Amino acid sequence: MFVKNTIAAIATGLTDSGIGIIRISGPDAVNVGDRLFRTPSGRSVLKTAESHMMLYGTVVDEEGTVVDEVMAVVMRAPRSFTGEDTVEIQCHGGVLVMRKILQVSLRCGARLAEPGEFTKRAFLNGKIDLARAEAVMDVIQSQNEYALSASVKQLRGKLSEVIKKLREEILYEIAFIEAALDDPEHISLEGYRERLYEKINDLLNRTESLLKTAGKGKIVREGITTVILGKPNVGKSSLLNLLVGEEKAIVTDIPGTTRDVLEEYIDLHGIGFHVIDTAGIRDTEDKVEKIGVMKAGEYAKEADLIIYVTDSSVELDENDRKILSFIEKKHAIVLLNKSDLGTKVSEEEFRNFLRDVLPERKDIPIIRTSFTEEQGLEAFEETVREMFFQGEISGNNEILITNMRHREALQNAFESLCLVKKSIEDGMEEDFYSIDLMGAYTEFGKIIGEEVGDDVVEEIFSKFCMGK
Template structure:
């Protein structure tokens, strides 16, 4: 595949704007060292161009036109190909204020650099062969990681665990393709006879590997994006108290007055490594209060779109019409029934809940005594991992692009199996095998087209 070459030098601020100890401007390209030398003067007057790679050089940035000093800085020099982009790279570390960062970047642009596009440094690393597409996407996943588990998924992808599995399947397919094509193109040569039964068995093995990866996609997505979790129940049942226990802080207002939470509160919480986008909804009940009524309607909509529903009931009180309504709403959802106030005498008809929500696990907790919270956390973990092996999260599929490519590759292998089973000519079997090989290549960037490459990197932040 041929990509458009961009040999120009790019520059961008690589740290968040605002006040901080240091800020970093990253410069990459063939002329990056000479370009920085135009505005940088080392303390010992020696130019960056005269220095070896991997050197940190102290000096000052000044405007060549006015001779005004902008800031004291340290320049980190990395010569090609041993840099992030495999190009000449200079990283300028200055004080972390908005003005020095912007002024230094402005000087670089004046002297010929171009402002980097979103994700262009990582895109160059990919195009120059330092990382593959799955690894490139993992860079942003690392930046966005919110828990240890999501970080392990991202670093595993960046380290190449996921790509290695894809390459192993592609290598096996390529071996089959080459054997078939040799037999088709050179029938007079002494090419080993192809045992279609053995080929079908091998294809089945590859399908199992692909299906195993596909089955990890839900877990991978949750660890990457967060599990949308709605806490629902009637007013004053303890929803906000549960949210506070999971957050380990008093985020939500807790009172004995029913209807305190009139709107939904959404927070990210790290539950034993799992990122939960947890929503504390308004209590579901009949009300004449217009504001509260809007909150109740929103609570119902959150139940519909949530990945997981934590349905709270008051164990110390008898079943009410509101409780029955909640049971109806969660009956066909992925839900955990949580019976609160286990420290009090129990009056709730639990048998009715078990009958109506037979697929939902029931957990007893006390938000006051903090009992049952660990069991609830373990139940959430079980639902997230859903039987997937946890020893290497880096092998999980973690975005829709990878998932769709795997599904299409699996379908092409299924078509190849059907062709072999029906004695379809071998050249048609090769078409299906090659299509599967290409779809898997899209995941690591070997066969993907340039428009998709541009679209993927457009989601990155500038400076990365």
């Protein structure tokens, strides 16, 4: 892969605020800025812009679509925070907008900054005094550890398996080529070109579909952990299915169908949600279900947002009281579902019930819905958005960064595989393939936090019988 030495990141906090700043720093910063910033008359001017002069204009993406109205400033080396050429884009402070501008800058040739990297560069370029050196080192290490643990936490399960599989297959191909190069008299590459071509197309397809889901938020796992709670058979799984847009949870009329926990990553108007559908909670003798109930409680503790679903066609009971206690200190929304089946519990009644259980919580929105008739969903989504943009709920900044990193790595891996394909099409010799295969292998490794080390040599010896 090309080595990118110009870095970018959101410099302000990842909460909604008046102004957000995206900082781009490094030898290529001005070029990157120039590619995405336009004056009101549509010109690219940053390359010739005077240092430290605020310019008004817009950020545009590759298609020329305007992302936001912004102020841009070029700070030429060494007169900047990092001591390098720096471009700062001041935009409207929405998380979504900041994220979009950052992504445009990554596509324009910057790479995502490592934790603490701006500060590190500032220090190395003599812009920060010695007293802060120790602090800088701590920040680097702790942020890195946090990012790693966050990254690993997000990636238990399916996605990491998919990536591991891709890596294994790529490694095998690299080892095969390398073994043949090292021992041409024992291992022949005849017909390999055609075989690899098919393989690469397969790998490209699989990577591309990962990339697509990344856009929707399945891999970009930032943001808001949302837990759906409620008694059995009130429609929790139906809600999940509606949000995801496909039948993931098994929905039946039998209470307790969801016996374990289902997780999905969804994108609601540009906000990423990690939605967890829990088993219904009630007093139960069923062991399997009991575990599910315990888990639901645990997830509720981790949640940024709880959606409490209740069946408005039946009376409230002790179980409701019990579950509502989970949301004591959490941001929450109550959905009075099954409005189509007649109303036993009105909003008024529920509000009173809630006051009784959680006297402190008068702020919780209550919305009437019918999932089977798809009623009330818009109001629900609107409420969620408002909560987000008013800063009531927010995800974790670091997690957002690792996720962006995942997407970047995935994109790089995809590009490396494209280069392999191109090498094959151009009739290059086999030894050229393994160079970019290695690039893809390395990038996939970044997603699951694995380094390359001696993997190739190990694979060669374990899979191929070498000569002499």
